[in-house]
Amino acid sequence: MTTPALLRSPGWRTWLVWGVGVAAYVVAIINRSSLSSVGVDAAVRFDADASTLSMFAVIQLAVYGGMQVPIGLLLDRWGARPIIAIGMILMAAGQAVMASADAVGIGILARVLIGAGDAAVFPSVLRVVATWFPSQRSPVLVQLTGIVGQFGQIIAVIPLAALLHTTSWSITFGSLAGLGVLFAVLTFAIIRNRPPERRDDAVDTTVDTSTGAIRVVRSSADLREGFRASWRHPATRLAFWSHFTTPFAGTAFVLLWGFPFLTRGEGLPPAVASVMLTAFVVFSILCGPVIGALSSRHPTRRSRWLVLPIIGFQALTWLVVILWPGPAPIGVLLVLMFALGAGGPGSMIAFDHARTFTPSHRLSTATGIVNGGGFLAALIAILFIGIAMDVQGAGTPDAYSLNAFRIAFLTQVPLWLVGATAIVVERRRTIRHIGGTQNYPR
Numbered sequence: 001m002t003t004p005a006l007l008r009s010p011g012w013r014t015w016l017v018w019g020v021g022v023a024a025y026v027v028a029i030i031n032r033s034s035l036s037s038v039g040v041d042a043a044v045r046f047d048a049d050a051s052t053l054s055m056f057a058v059i060q061l062a063v064y065g066g067m068q069v070p071i072g073l074l075l076d077r078w079g080a081r082p083i084i085a086i087g088m089i090l091m092a093a094g095q096a097v098m099a100s101a102d103a104v105g106i107g108i109l110a111r112v113l114i115g116a117g118d119a120a121v122f123p124s125v126l127r128v129v130a131t132w133f134p135s136q137r138s139p140v141l142v143q144l145t146g147i148v149g150q151f152g153q154i155i156a157v158i159p160l161a162a163l164l165h166t167t168s169w170s171i172t173f174g175s176l177a178g179l180g181v182l183f184a185v186l187t188f189a190i191i192r193n194r195p196p197e198r199r200d201d202a203v204d205t206t207v208d209t210s211t212g213a214i215r216v217v218r219s220s221a222d223l224r225e226g227f228r229a230s231w232r233h234p235a236t237r238l239a240f241w242s243h244f245t246t247p248f249a250g251t252a253f254v255l256l257w258g259f260p261f262l263t264r265g266e267g268l269p270p271a272v273a274s275v276m277l278t279a280f281v282v283f284s285i286l287c288g289p290v291i292g293a294l295s296s297r298h299p300t301r302r303s304r305w306l307v308l309p310i311i312g313f314q315a316l317t318w319l320v321v322i323l324w325p326g327p328a329p330i331g332v333l334l335v336l337m338f339a340l341g342a343g344g345p346g347s348m349i350a351f352d353h354a355r356t357f358t359p360s361h362r363l364s365t366a367t368g369i370v371n372g373g374g375f376l377a378a379l380i381a382i383l384f385i386g387i388a389m390d391v392q393g394a395g396t397p398d399a400y401s402l403n404a405f406r407i408a409f410l411t412q413v414p415l416w417l418v419g420a421t422a423i424v425v426e427r428r429r430t431i432r433h434i435g436g437t438q439n440y441p442r
Contacts, residue, residue, distance in 0.1 A: 029152025
């Protein structure tokens with residue numbers, strides 16, 4: 001059956017629920033990226049070499065990726081409201097620990113809590129989109145959610161670094177903890193799992209985002225089978241590898257290694273490096289609507305016309321920067337920022353795959369599988385870059401050099417090759433599975 005409430009134009013309450021969810025996602029991005037422009041400060045505070053500094057981000061991303069499937073199962077069972085609130089509390093606890101941390105082990109514990117809380121937010125907001133909005137709005141709203149979330153990176157790059165350098169480590173990360181508590185209260189007070197027109201609060205329900213049909217999930221067997229059934233579908237694997245391959249280079253760059261590379265490698269002043277990282281976010285915001293519109297208009301060509309070209313563009317641009325004789329010109333670095341910035345919106349195509357082919361009662365589970373792919377690749381990239389720096393004897397800020405960074409960033413190439421190959425294979429399997437491109441849902 002269908003419900004008119006889900007098919008008519010969204011009202012103010014729908015936009016309020018989504019707006020609060022997206023604001024929570026911005027806060028999650030701030031928490032996720034809170035070491036991005038203070039990596040050198042963190043290395044000094046914790047007396048950490050490159051591999052150890054990498055572990056802060058790697059463990060955080062490992063927890064994030066590992067939590068995606070459990071979070072998806074919990075979302076399919078309990079809905080977005082409690083999961084977002086719990087996520088905000090976990091991030092607040094992590095930043096409170098980080099505020100007082102001066103040893104590597106305590107800092108890693110803080111990043112574990114932050115990764116676990118961060119893992120809950122984005123899939124929950126996607127569920128809000130699927131539950132509260134008509135299906136035809138989903139691709140654009142998913143892109144818009146990602147676009148607005150990118151402002152969290154801008155806040156993490158410039159205001160957060162300025163706060164640290166004008167106050168102290170404890171005040172900066174303690175402020176983030178307070179912000180997390182505030183948003184835990186706000187999200188729990190405003191967000192609801194379903195529109196008020198649906199009076200089925202006693203049971204868990206899911207929405208088929210292709211048709212608007214509501215399905216009641218009464219058995220926990222639906223959840224136990226969710227992961228296996230989702231992964232068996234080649235479209236889920238296509239989405240996983242799409243999300244694995246498109247955003248990891250940008251995530252590794254903006255989350256940890258970009259600022260040191262630009263300042264200690266390319267020799268840019270910190271203010272210019274901050275502008276570069278901001279340009280990354282701006283380019284990502286500009287690419288989002290274009291990629292979202294093309295993805296909606298050409299559903300049978302999303303991988304071939306959008307995902308694979310973005311991957312190729314990133315790899316080619318990085319190779320140009322790596323092979324450039326001496327420090328790369330500002331214009332070339334801006335092209336690199338554009339290529340990396342396109343990876344985030346490109347990765348959102350993976351969620352279109354999941355939404356298109358996944359039954360409603362497994363939607364959040366499939367979303368969790370897909371979302372974990374990008375962060376698995378990012379943690380591998382961050383770890384490999386850190387190890388490569390240490391192997392070259394450039395593991396501390398004083399020893400960072402342009403040549404060492406160039407060799408270290410080459411460790412991304414195998415990830416692009418593996419991911420692109422898997423995308424080609426799983427795209428063919430998906431087409432065969434559904435009986436040809438003419439059977440793509442539109």
